[in-house]
Amino acid sequence: MDDPLVIAGREFGSRLIAGTGGATNLAALERALIASGTELTTVAMRRSDTEGGTGVLELLNKLGIEALPNTAGCRTAAEAVLTAQMAREALGTHWVKLEVVADEDTLLPDPTELLDAAEQLVDQGFVVLAYTNDDPVLSWRLEEIGCAAVMPLGSPIGTGLGIRNPHNIEMIVSRASVPVVLDAGIGTASDAALAMELGCDAVLLATAITRAREPERMAAAMRSGVDAGRLASQAGRVPQRFWAQASSPGRPME
Amino acid sequence: MDDPLVIAGREFGSRLIAGTGGATNLAALERALIASGTELTTVAMRRSDTEGGTGVLELLNKLGIEALPNTAGCRTAAEAVLTAQMAREALGTHWVKLEVVADEDTLLPDPTELLDAAEQLVDQGFVVLAYTNDDPVLSWRLEEIGCAAVMPLGSPIGTGLGIRNPHNIEMIVSRASVPVVLDAGIGTASDAALAMELGCDAVLLATAITRAREPERMAAAMRSGVDAGRLASQAGRVPQRFWAQASSPGRPME
Amino acid sequence: MDDPLVIAGREFGSRLIAGTGGATNLAALERALIASGTELTTVAMRRSDTEGGTGVLELLNKLGIEALPNTAGCRTAAEAVLTAQMAREALGTHWVKLEVVADEDTLLPDPTELLDAAEQLVDQGFVVLAYTNDDPVLSWRLEEIGCAAVMPLGSPIGTGLGIRNPHNIEMIVSRASVPVVLDAGIGTASDAALAMELGCDAVLLATAITRAREPERMAAAMRSGVDAGRLASQAGRVPQRFWAQASSPGRPME
Amino acid sequence: MDDPLVIAGREFGSRLIAGTGGATNLAALERALIASGTELTTVAMRRSDTEGGTGVLELLNKLGIEALPNTAGCRTAAEAVLTAQMAREALGTHWVKLEVVADEDTLLPDPTELLDAAEQLVDQGFVVLAYTNDDPVLSWRLEEIGCAAVMPLGSPIGTGLGIRNPHNIEMIVSRASVPVVLDAGIGTASDAALAMELGCDAVLLATAITRAREPERMAAAMRSGVDAGRLASQAGRVPQRFWAQASSPGRPME
Structure with missing residues (x-):
């Protein structure tokens, strides 16, 4: 019914990109990933060389889900x-979700280091999906550099505060020519639906699922939320009005 | 996977109650109703004695959807x-969605007339689903009278303003012992998801679907939105935090 | 610079109506009342027959502030x-702030009892200022009955949640022909300013001042907030835009 | 009653910094500046060499208001x-409000050019007050470079959308050791009050006053709004609660 999500020429049927961070055991993660319907899932490279991390990669492989290495934890x-180079070697993929954060309290991107890293990676032939603040200018600069997708946050990682500034997301979307993926801050299904209604092409979330009381059920909730928001954005919602308008105007339908 | 919605002892698999108001032709309405998955749909009695109205009843009958007569347009x-009495006679149902509105500009319920009507109808053996303002006290009074469900608005009918006062809805839900159905004001799928996340048992909407640019697609969006919100409210969302929290804490999973 | 507030033909220079509830000592209350600039202050009658209450009345008398008895705590x-009748006798005023609340958890008005009491008191010659939910219909009914002012809440008493539903307040204001006083829920000065910007004629608050860490300073804050909002509502604010607009267009002023 | 605002060792009694952009005639601007109580006012240098601009400088001089040159319109x-260098020469001040915007539609700061310019200007001995997006990281970087104040936006220049992301402003304030001035986006007095309540040290606004229907009255509104918010932030507001709390607990005060 829907167009696929296309990033750098590859098509994905699902518009929910999952993360594995925060998962407490592999069996629960497996059930959640299946319930989410995701086809692309981030893996923290600083973790994948550990036993648990290897398990995650094997799990994704078994489920037929593409692993997207990220640079979580990098500060420069x-x-x-x-x-990213190590990930390319280890995983055999030149795709990378680029994160360069400024500090531990906010985990917000460092604009300067982010732009620098994005430029180097694009030059080296990487397909760069860049995690960014919701600053429209930063987002546009990343696109100019050649990022394959821009991933503005809704709110800081792990806060569950949802989309604090829909206006920024709308500005980003209105001028983007690469996919916009809402990344970070999603707390619940209505947040995911709202992201899509604002015009985002996909949603990325990790702990909103992995740290929910019931991860598998929340994964299903997020899958439905993304679908709902996508459909609603295509269906053309009714306008907002100050005063009421009767739904049953009294005249028969023809 | 989910418990059914139970109103007055009857079970419904779908938690989306549709309205037929605002539909411009029966074929489009049919497609939208099917896409919505609804099992219970309101019909304005003041309209059902017209040709179009009769068509609506036949359509619901054909689709196996229960018709819920409403008293839209009543002022006293x-x-x-x-x-309601006429509807019972005409449709052979003692269920009624009770609406008593105060004026045309707001279509807001008149508290006094609403309570009076609810009392009379309950006394006469009706199963009353009462459309009410989002006033928790009014909602609790309707429940005390014996209404089978309370249906607080998100915002005035046809405004598409969503849920203007989530705090009121949460107060209503926290003390209700009958189903709470969010009725009126829903504009898009994230609104429907939010209603369920706030603890509502179901959502009722009409023009958000019938007046969308693509009613059938919006019906599917609303269906997914209701599912998403229901699942999320059951799954137990992550708490909200002021500061960030890494999803990949660096330690391997066991 | 500003028109006075006129209620039932009486003029007040201040648009901040204070409450005495929550005050912990008379000296602090006195400083706060002076800082607030209020000319009209509510007193709970159920309290005024106690020693502390008498002290409050004497204090208001000394400060030249009109005492407005309220019916706080009444449930029917x-x-x-x-x-109200006892207050008229005791205080020699036929003005009353009418409160009829439904329960202790919400302190929300009971619509039926409120309308009943308002009708009786107006019939008996009282000047009734009615505390009401933010339901526009209830507000209009109170005005039809003959209340001298309607006092919709921003949020429940003592919650400090501010104005949860500005849309309702705007609907109330747009059709009111008596003064609208925002009553209950104000937590901080920007809430008071917003109330006035929405078109309210005055603001009533008690514990936002009396329970602040520094009541006197908060009283001054609220006074400024009310002034700010009143002036802004008269001055005609700039419209909201989606895109930016330069303030310095490059052309010289003539 | 209040501490002065201190920027780079200079004290200001007023916490409202005005802008002259958008003013349509000098007489109206004069009345508005007086009503605002401002002691520091920005002047666009690209304009001050014109006749109107010169008039603005003379006006500020006559009113005893310090002129703060800005770099509005600069893109690199x-x-x-x-x-800034031209301004230093022309106005004899080494203070500058630094603006480097990325494009005309958003007038949002360009992070890279902004940091570069700030670094150069600080090196050259300027006192730099830097207009920035509400990105906490960018704000902290500007402070590290040596800016004398950081001036995060509430929303894009001229939009009147108020403070779209209070969470970001709170994060900025919580770690700033230089004054934080809310700059851009303010539409009305409650926005200014909120900025101060969030912990900002001052507010800068131009067209919210100059383009209001009555600039002089709006200037007075903004002055009161800033005072109100400052006082409220110092006074320690009441906490927010879900349920109500009676202000008149029935027990007499001692």
Whole structure:
């Protein structure tokens, strides 16, 4: 019924990109991933060389889900570039979700290091999906550099505060020519639906599922939320009015 | 996977109650009703004696959807009671969605007339689903009178303003012992999801579907939105935090 | 610079109506009342016959502030009417702030008892300022009955949640022909300013001042907030735009 | 009653910084500036060499208001630095409000050019007050560079959308050790009050006053709004609660 999500020429049937962070055991993660319907899932490279991390990669492989290495935890462009290179070697993919954060309290992107890393990685042939603040200018700069997707946050990672500034997301979407993926801050299904209604092409979330009381059920909720928001954005919602309008005007339908 | 919605002892698999108001032709309405998955749909009695209205009843019958007569357009208790009685006669149902509105500009319920009508109808053996303002006290009074469900608005009918006062809905839900159905004001799928996340048992909407640019697609969006919100409210969302929290804490999973 | 507030033909220079509830000592209350600039202050009658209460009346008398007896704590029309009558006797005023609340958890008005009490008190010659939910219909009914002012809540008493439903307040204001006083829920100065910007004629608050860490300073804050909102509503604010607009267009002023 | 605002060792009694942009005639601007109580007012350098601009400088001089040159309209670090240097020469001040915007539609700061310009200007001995997006990281970087104040936006220049992301402003304030001035987006007095309640040290606004229907009255509104918010933030507001709490507990005060 719907067009596929296309990033750098690859098609995905699902518009929910999952993360594995916060998962407490592999069996629960497996059930959640299946329930989410995701076809693309991020893996923290700093973790994948550990036993648990390897387990995650094997799990994704078994489920037929594409692994998207990320550079979570990197604080400088140099670190992020190195991490991406290691991921390319280890996983055999030149796709990377680029994260370069400024500090531990906010986990917000560092604009300068982010742009620097994005430029280097694009030059080196990576397909870069860049995690960014919801700053429209930063988002446009990342696109100019050649990022394959921009991933503005709704609110800081792990806060569950939803989309704090829909206006920024709308500005980003209105001028983007690459896919916009709402990343970080989603807390519940209506947040995911709203992201899609604002015009985002996909949603990325991790702990909203993995740390929910029932991860599998929340994964199903998020899947439905993304579908709902996507459909609603295509269906053309009714306008908002100040005063009421009767739904039953009294005249018969013809 | 989910418990059914139970109103007055009857079970419904779908938690989306549709309305037929605003539909412009029967074929489009049919497709939208099917896409919505609804099992219970309101019909304005003041309209059902017209040709179009009859068509609506036949359509619902054909689709196996229960018709729920409403008293839309009634301004006094007397009018509403009379309309309900006529509906019982005409449709052979003692269920009624009770609406008693105060004026045309707001279509907001008149508290006094509403309570009066509810009392009379319950006394006469009706199963009353009462459309009410989002006033928790009014809602609790309707429940005390014996209404089978309370249906607080999100915002005035036809405004598409969504849920203007989530705090009121939460107060209503926290003390209700009959189903709470969010009725009126829903504009898009994230509104429907939010209603369920706030603890509502179902959502009722009409023009958000019938007046969308693509009613059938919006019906599917609303169906997914209701599912998403229901699942999320059961799954136990993550708490909200001021500061960030890493999803990939660096330690391997066991 | 500003028109006075006129209620039932009496003029007030201040648009901040204070309450005495929550005050912990008379000296602090005195400083706060002076800082607030209020000319009209509510007193709970159920309290004024106690020693502390008498002190409050003497204090208001000394400060030249008009005492407005309220019926706080009343749960039925009968109780409220009796309380108002006692207040008239005790204080020599036929003004009353009418409160009839439904329960202790919400302190929300009971619509039926409130309308009943308002009708009786107006019939008995009282000047009735009615505390009401933010339901526009209830507000209009109170005005039809003959109340001298309607006092919709921003949020439940003592919650400090501010104005949860500005849309309702705007609907109330747009059709009111008596003063609209935002009563209950104000937590901070920007809430008071917003109330006035929405078109309210005055603001009533008690614990936002008396329970602040520094009541006197908060009283000054509220006074400024009310002034700010009143002036802004008269000055005609700039419209909201989606895109930016330069303030310095490059052309010289003539 | 209040501490002065201190920027780079200079004290200001007023916490409202005005802008002259959008003013349509000098007489109206004069009345508005007086009503605002401002002691520091921005002037666009690209305009001050014109006749109108000169008039603005003379007006500020006559009113005893300090002129703060800004670099409005600059798109690169080089342009901004040059403009600041010209301003230093022309106005004899080494203070500058630094603006480097990315495009005309959003007038949002360009993070890279902004940081570059700030660094150069600080090196050249300027006192730099930097207009920035509400990105906490960018704000902290500007402070590290040595800016004397950071000026995050509430929303894009001229939109009147108020403070779209209070969470970001709170994060900025919580870690800033230089003054935080809310700049851009303010539409009305309650926005200004809110900025101060969030912990900002001052508010900067131009067209919210100059383009209001009555600029002089709006200037007075903004002055009161800033005072109100400052006082409220110092006074310690009541906490927010879900359920009500009676202000008149029935027990007499001692």
